[in-house]
Amino acid sequence: MSVFARPSLAQSRLSRPFPLSPFQRRWWPAHAALLGALALPLHAAEVANTESADGEDVAPLVITTVAPRSPLTVVTDPRQPRQPVPASDGADYLKTIPGFAAVRSGGVNGDPVFRGMFGSRIKLLTNGGEMLGACPNRMDSPSSYISPTSYDRLTVIKGPQTVLWGPGASAATVLFEREPEQFDGPDWRLNTSLLAGSNGRFDRSVDAAAGSQDGYARVLANRSQADDYEDGNGDTVPSRFDKWNSDVALGWTPDANTLVELTAGRGDGESRYAGRGMDGTQFERESLGLRFKKEYIGEVFHGLDANVYYNYADHVMDNFRLRDPDPAASMAMMRNPMASEVDRRTLGGRLAGTWRWDEVELVGGVDAQRSEHRKRASTFNMMTGRYTDADQFAWNKDADTHNYGLFGELTWQFERGQRLIGGARLDRAEAHDYRQTFTSHNPMTMLSQTWANPSADQERHDTLYSGFLRYEEDLQRLPATTYIGLGHSERFPDYWELFSASAGPVGSIQAFETVRPEKTTQLDLGIQYRQGALEAWASAYAGVVEDYILFDYVPGIMAGMTRTMVDNVDARIAGAEAGVAYRFTPNWKGDASLAYAWGENTSDDRALPQIPPLEARLGLTYERDNWSTSGLWRVVAAQNRIAENQGTVVGKDFAESSGFGVLSWNGAYRLSRNLKFSAGVDNLLDKAYSEHLNLAGNAGFGFPAETRINEPGRTYWTRVDLSF
DSSP states (O other): OOTTOOOOOOOOOOOOOSSOOHHHHHHHHHHHHHHHHHHHHHTTOOOSOOBOTTOOBOOOOOBSOOOOSSSSEEEEOTTSOBSSSOOSSHHHHHTTSTTEEEEBOSSSOOEEEETTBOGGGEEEEETTBOOOOOOTTOTTOGGGGOOGGGOSEEEEEESSOOOTTOSOOSSEEEEEEOOOOOOSSSEEEEEEEEEEESTTOEEEEEEEEEEETTEEEEEEEEEEEEOOEEBTTSOEEOOOEEEEEEEEEEEEOSSTTEEEEEEEEEEEEEEOOTTSSSEEEEEEEEEEEEEEEEEOOSSSEEEEEEEEEEEEEEEEEESSSSSOOOTTOSSGGGGSOOEEEEEEEEEEEEEEEEEEETTEEEEEEEEEEEEEEEEEEOEEETTTTEEEOGGGSOOEEEEEEEEEEEEEEEEEEEETTEEEEEEEEEEEEEEEEOOOEEEEEOTTTOOEEEEEOTTTTOEEEEEEEEEEEEEEEEOSSSSEEEEEEEEEEEEOOOHHHHHSSOOOSTTOOOHHHHOOOEEEEEEEEEEEEEETTEEEEEEEEEEEEEEEEEEEEEEOSSTTOEEEEEEEEEEEEEEEEEEEEEESSSSEEEEEEEEEEEEEETTTTEEOSSOOOOEEEEEEEEEETTEEEEEEEEEEOOBOOOOBTEEOSSOBBOSOBOOEEEEEEEEEEESSSSEEEEEEEESTTOOOOOOSSBOBOOGGGTOOTTOBOOOBOSEEEEEEEEEO
8 A cells, every 4th residue: 555545535615706695695594504404304314334335434523622643743634524614714723623722803814823822933834835924914824825625634733842844833833734645546536515604604615636556636626705794792793705725736656655746726815804904805825836755765764755835925905995994094094095015935845854773763854945025005195086006016025034944853662652752953044124214104294204224134143943852651551641841942033023013213223133032941741541432631831931022012102003012021831731532322422622821921020912711612422323413612711811012913912801602513414425414503592702812893894992803693504515
């Protein structure tokens, strides 16, 4: 069997125009409820054969919580239906994993958070490459370019416990991956899915492949869209979105142990936000990748894995295509049409070899990345009323960053069931500031002031050191695996931390010159227990962060304006995730998970900002033959530990938050090996609630200042999966 054998194929989705008419918006919730009702009588039917020809279990599944494969690592299939309503972006899917949350700004494109850590503290890779967004305020966060159903496997490695996938991953490493195709002879396969739901939600996708033993071609396409949703109070929240992605992969497999794969992809979309002053009217993505993998080369030199990638993001923000300019804005320029366009090109590569000697395995190699950022903006003439769009102007390059890394990770199986894993990493990081001037607009007089950038044409260079040492043991007297590890990660400030702070007055020192690399030292430990009907796991961490990069939001020179400052502080962090699953009978199964994060700014003796509150998930599932049904109760505590007016480039702490509980239900039925229905109701009790990690509502949409945006109310959805 080929070493590139893919896991069992799950489902994808199909397509429809946008926006939906008012009639369609009324019809889709009823349609979802109708299909769900139709599925329930079918539950009573029994199909004798619930296994495929090769013995693979095909019982239907809707994911309500994701348990780790090991105490340290979570592996799951992102194509499976999940609750809440199946995800349209990477952050939305990651929220189903205990410990993850997201900074919410509407219906789509949230920014993932793990254990209270944001941004580049989470290393997020797709097919071995990194897709970096371009918006200075992370409107197009890296996860917004990810469609989960386009990937076969999602892997999360907690904490600074690997050095294989790039620098700075102090919180977690997240890998969205596609598996190579495998055909024993000329053959093909097709997986499609269709999802419809409340608030005009309509998703469709297709995943098709054809090939033989010598190679394959795979095509993936998907589109997801929705209208503005209604919260539990019946109020409309601006959140409409429409996004699509298409990718192709061409693979050559001259033998069972060799792969050469070329990939290419494009995507685009638009989204409006209740929590931002502008909407995202373009999320254009272009991706190229080339991979070579060879295994079983020799007795010691086992394999070689190399890839290069190119990712390009072209993002447009404006205040008039998906909304009307805000006549009540405090700044006069926001009352008129305005647009900003930013783009980012990221080119990178990685070369890694694997060596094996009896009980020892070493993976070592090099990687590199270069990223260039540019911007341009529209103009509006107050005297003539003439608007000139951003694309009529030349691009201005403002930043260029580089990283070159050397890494090695060794696993030593020194006793039966006992392993020692260690790794080290050396990085050389560089950044170049191309900004020549800063411009400040006076909203009262509409006059502008321009001054020279003190750090124009300056370069920064830092050498960074990272590493970890971890002990793992499969216990002999107990059906459990434990681990304890100490890791250290040094993170170079990212684009947002170097270039997104407010420009200071003439003669002031800029963030580019002052912000220091962040250094995290963290202890991780955990246990996973499996015996009979019971499975339980727990992972905990405690760490210190030297030079934690923190954003301060301070009053500006004029009323109603805010100035963003970036500084370094020292911090302590701690927390844990735990879960348990128990099969009461062959048909009934219960599961529960708990996640807690804590952080303290020790420099200022106050809480770290935007730490998610304690969260619990309780699920109960009934499975029988070819159908299943389950309920999910998500309970979130109040968060009273905040750092007012501090946060990240994404947002800030502006108030304490209340706790809430949300009840959801789903059911799934498999008519045959090829066809499956699933349906669900999220927020069954139509509760009005908001998440702690949230952008404040924008006054242009009628939200009071510093008010959190409510989440969707009762939401119906249904999905059909078809595979051949």
